[in-house]
Amino acid sequence: xxxxxxxxxxxxxxxxxxxxxxxxxxxxxxxxxxxxxxxxxxxxxxxxxxxxxxxxxxxxxxxxxxxxxxxxxxxxxxxxxxxxxxxxxxxxxxxxxxxxxxxxxxxxxxxxxxxxxxxxxxxxxxxxxxxxxxxxxxxxxxxxxxxxxxxxxxxxxxxxxxxxxxxxxxxxxxxxxxxxxxxxxxxxxxxxxxxxxxxxxxxxx
Amino acid sequence: xxxxxxxxxxxxxxxxxxxxxxxxxxxxxxxxxxxxxxxxxxxxxxxxxxxxxxxxxxxxxxxxxxxxxxxxxxxxxxxxxxxxxxxxxxxxxxxxxxxxxxxxxxxxxxxxxxxxxxxxxxxxxxxxxxxxxxxxxxxxxxxxxxxxxxxxxxxxxxxxxxxxxxxxxxxxxxxxxxxxxxxxxxxxxxxxxxxxxxxxxxxxxxxxxxxxxxxxxxxxxxxxxxxxxxxxxxxxxxxxxxxxxxxxxxxxxxxxxxxxxxxxxxxxxxxxxxxxxxxxxxxxxxxxxxxxxxxxxxxxxxxxxxxxxxxxxxxxxx
Numbered sequence: 001x002x003x004x005x006x007x008x009x010x011x012x013x014x015x016x017x018x019x020x021x022x023x024x025x026x027x028x029x030x031x032x033x034x035x036x037x038x039x040x041x042x043x044x045x046x047x048x049x050x051x052x053x054x055x056x057x058x059x060x061x062x063x064x065x066x067x068x069x070x071x072x073x074x075x076x077x078x079x080x081x082x083x084x085x086x087x088x089x090x091x092x093x094x095x096x097x098x099x100x101x102x103x104x105x106x107x108x109x110x111x112x113x114x115x116x117x118x119x120x121x122x123x124x125x126x127x128x129x130x131x132x133x134x135x136x137x138x139x140x141x142x143x144x145x146x147x148x149x150x151x152x153x154x155x156x157x158x159x160x161x162x163x164x165x166x167x168x169x170x171x172x173x174x175x176x177x178x179x180x181x182x183x184x185x186x187x188x189x190x191x192x193x194x195x196x197x198x199x200x201x202x203x204x205x
Numbered sequence: 206x207x208x209x210x211x212x213x214x215x216x217x218x219x220x221x222x223x224x225x226x227x228x229x230x231x232x233x234x235x236x237x238x239x240x241x242x243x244x245x246x247x248x249x250x251x252x253x254x255x256x257x258x259x260x261x262x263x264x265x266x267x268x269x270x271x272x273x274x275x276x277x278x279x280x281x282x283x284x285x286x287x288x289x290x291x292x293x294x295x296x297x298x299x300x301x302x303x304x305x306x307x308x309x310x311x312x313x314x315x316x317x318x319x320x321x322x323x324x325x326x327x328x329x330x331x332x333x334x335x336x337x338x339x340x341x342x343x344x345x346x347x348x349x350x351x352x353x354x355x356x357x358x359x360x361x362x363x364x365x366x367x368x369x370x371x372x373x374x375x376x377x378x379x380x381x382x383x384x385x386x387x388x389x390x391x392x393x394x395x396x397x398x399x400x401x402x403x404x405x406x407x408x409x410x411x412x413x414x415x416x417x418x419x420x421x422x423x424x425x426x427x428x429x430x431x432x433x434x435x436x437x438x439x440x441x442x443x444x445x446x447x448x449x450x451x452x453x454x455x456x457x458x459x460x461x462x463x464x465x466x467x468x469x470x471x472x473x474x475x476x477x478x479x480x481x482x483x484x485x486x487x488x489x490x491x492x493x494x495x496x497x498x499x500x501x502x503x504x505x506x507x508x509x510x511x512x513x514x515x516x517x518x519x520x521x522x523x
Contacts, residue, residue: 017491154300162309165288167296167491201464 008080013047014153016042017167020050023198024168024174025145031110032143032175034059035132037195038114039153042163047112047147048081050170058079060104061112063067064088069077084111098131105139112147115191119158124196128188136178136187146191147172148198171198213273214391216452220401221269228265231258253440264503268400272393277324277379279396283378287392289315289500290490292506294366297485303350304359307343311367315339319375326382335372340364363425369508370477370501376511383515385454385522394452399467399514405508407475409445410438412516427479430472439468454522463517467510474509 012018013094020027035169036047041163044061051059077083084100104111115128136144148171156163174196178187235255243251271279295308315335322331344360380395414434422430446464450457478501482490491499501508 014288015302067226153294160305162306162313164295164300164308165292165312167292 002079004076008045008076009049009056012042012045015163015165016046016152017169018046018050019167019169020170021171023171024176025143025172027055027172029055029058030143031105031108032145032147033105033110033132033135033139034061034112034145034147034172035110035115035128035150035191035195036147038116038119039122039149040119040156040158042152042168043114043119043149043157044083044112045081046149046152046168047170055110058108059110059112060084062101062114088117098134101131101135102138105135105142110142115188122153122190124199125192128192129187130184132191133184134186140178143174143175144177144191146194146198147171148173148195150199165166175196214394214452217272217394217397220318220397220452224230224265228258228262229408258292262453267460268397272397276393278379279381279393280320280324280378283374284317285373286324286413286500286504287313287316287320287518289368290374290504293499294370295363296357297482297487297490298362298366299355300359300363301352303352304363306350307346308363311339311343311363311371315343315367316371319371320378321407323375323379323382328382329381331375335367338483343367365481372505373508373512374504376515377507379515380511380518383519385518385523388412388454388522393453395518398446398449398453399511400507401449402442402464403510405445406438406442406471407506408438408443410434410472413437413441422475426483427476430476435472439465441471442468454518463514466517467514470510470513471506477509478505 034047034178036043044063048056048059048061060082061084062084063083065087068074068083069085077085083158086097086100089096090095098117102115113132115132116126117129118126128152132144135142150171151166151168152163155166155168176191176194182190211323228507232255235251235258238251239255271282291312300308319331319334322334343363347360348356354360377396377399380399381392383392383395385392410430411434414429416432417430417433417437418429420432421428422432422435443461443464447457447461449464450460453460455463482488482501489498490501
C-alpha cells in the first residue's frame with residue numbers, strides 16, 4: 001500500500017472508525033459495484049477504508065470532478081484512493097458521464113458509487129438515479145452490493161467545516177441481481193430499499 | 206530518551222516481566238482449552254477468554270512502550286484513549302446540527318488542552334479547565350445557534366461525556382505530575398499501581414462471578430455483576446494491591462485501604478457507566494477491542510477510580 005493511502009486510511013479510522021459489518025455477503029475479490037447512501041464528504045473514504053487492504057487496491061470510488069478534481073483534493077483522490085473522477089455538471093451535453101465507470105469496470109476494477117448523486121441531509125437515501133440500472137444491464141456479471149453508512153451525516157454533513165468524530169459502521173448487504181425484464185424504476189426502488197433495509201432502525205437523523 | 210531509561214526504577218522492569226509471565230501462562234491455558242472438545246456455548250466462552258487475553262497482551266505492550274519512552278508518550282496514549290472514549294460516548298448521544306461546533310471544539314481543543322496542561326504541570330488550570338471553562342463556554346456556543354429543542358438534555362449529555370471520558374480519565378496520567386517527597390522519578394509506578402489494581406479487580410470480579418456468582422447486584426443495569434463476584438474479586442484485588450505497597454509511598458496497611466477505595470470506585474464506575482450506556486440504548490459502548498467491547502467498556506472503572514486515587518495521593522502524600 002502506498003504511504004499516502006495508509007495515512008488516509010489511518011486518518012479516516014481515527015475520525016470515524018469505519019468498521020465493516022458483512023451482513024449479506026463476505027469480503028471477496030469478486031468484481032462488484034458497491035452502492036451506498038450519500039450523506040457526507042467522508043462517505044467515499046469510509047467505505048473504501050473499511051474494505052480489507054487487498055480489496056482496496058482493486059476498488060475505485062467515484063468522485064465528482066468539480067469537488068475532487070483540483071489541488072490537494074485531486075492529489076488525495078487520485079494518489080490516495082484511486083478515484084474515478086466523473087463530471088456531475090456535464091459541461092458537454094454529448095458526453096456520457098458513465099463512460100469513465102465503464103472503463104474501470106472493463107479493466108476489472110470494482111466501484112463504489114452513490115446512486116443518489118448528491119448528498120442528502122439524513123441517513124435515509126433520496127430517490128436513486130438511473131446510472132446504477134444502466135451499469136447493471138451493461139455488466140450483468142458484476143455483483144451489486146448495497147451498502148449502508150449509519151452516522152456520517154452527523155460527522156461531516158453538507159456545509160460543515162470541522163468534522164465531529166462519530167463511530168461509523170459500514171454495513172454490506174446481500175448482492176442484488178437485475179431481474180429478467182425488470183423495469184428501471186422497479187429495480188432502482190428495490191436497490192434503494194435494499195440500502196434502507198440495512199439501516200435496521202438506526203437511521204434516525 | 207536514553208536519560209529517561211536510566212531513570213526507570215528497576216521495580217518497573219520486574220513488574221512488566223511478571224505480567225508477561227502471567228499472560229504467557231494465561232495464553233498457554235487458553236491454547237490448551239481451545240484444543241479440547243466442547244459444546245457451542247463452552248467453545249464461545251473459551252474463545253471469549255482467549256480474545257480477552259490477547260487484548261491484554263496488546264494493552265500491556267502499549268503500556269510498556271509508553272512507560273519506557275517517557276511521560277510525553279504516556280500522555281499521548283491517554284489522550285488517544287480519551288479521544289476514543291469520547292467518540293463512543295458522542296456516537297450514542299443524540300445531537301442536533303447546533304451541537305456541531307461545540308462538539309468539534311470538545312474533541313479538537315478541550316481534549317488536547319487538558320492533556321497539554323498536565324504535561325506542563327499546571328495543576329491549578331488542569332483541575333478547573335473542564336468543570337469551569339468548558340462547562341460554561343461550550344453550551345454558550347450551542348445556545349448562540351438558538352435551537353432550543355432538547356437543549357438542556359443535549360448539553361447535559363455532552364458535558365457528562367466530556368467529564369467522564371476526558372476530565373476523569375486524564376487524572377490517571379496526571380499522577381505523573383505529583384511530586385512526592387523522597388519519591389522522585391517514581392510517579393510512573395503510581396500510575397502502574399492504579400492500572401494494576403483496577404484491572405485486577407475487573408478480572409477477579411469476572412472470575413469470582415463466573416465461579417460463585419448467584420446474587421445479582423443490579424440485574425437491569427449490569428447482569429454480570431454479582432455480590433459474590435464483587436466481594437471475592439474485590440478482596441482479591443485489595444490483597445494484591447496491599448501486597449504491592451513496596452512500589453508506592455504507602456505502608457502495607459495504607460496500600461490495602463487505598464486499593465479497597467480503588468476497587469470500590471472502579472466497581473461504581475462500571476455500574477454507573479453501564480446505566481448510562483443502557484439509558485442510551487446500547488449493550489456495549491463500541492466494538493474497538495476484540496472481546497472487550499469498546500474503549501469505554503475497558504476504561505469505565507479507571508474513569509471513576511483515577512480522580513479519587515489522584516486526590517488521595519495528592520492530599521495525604523505531597
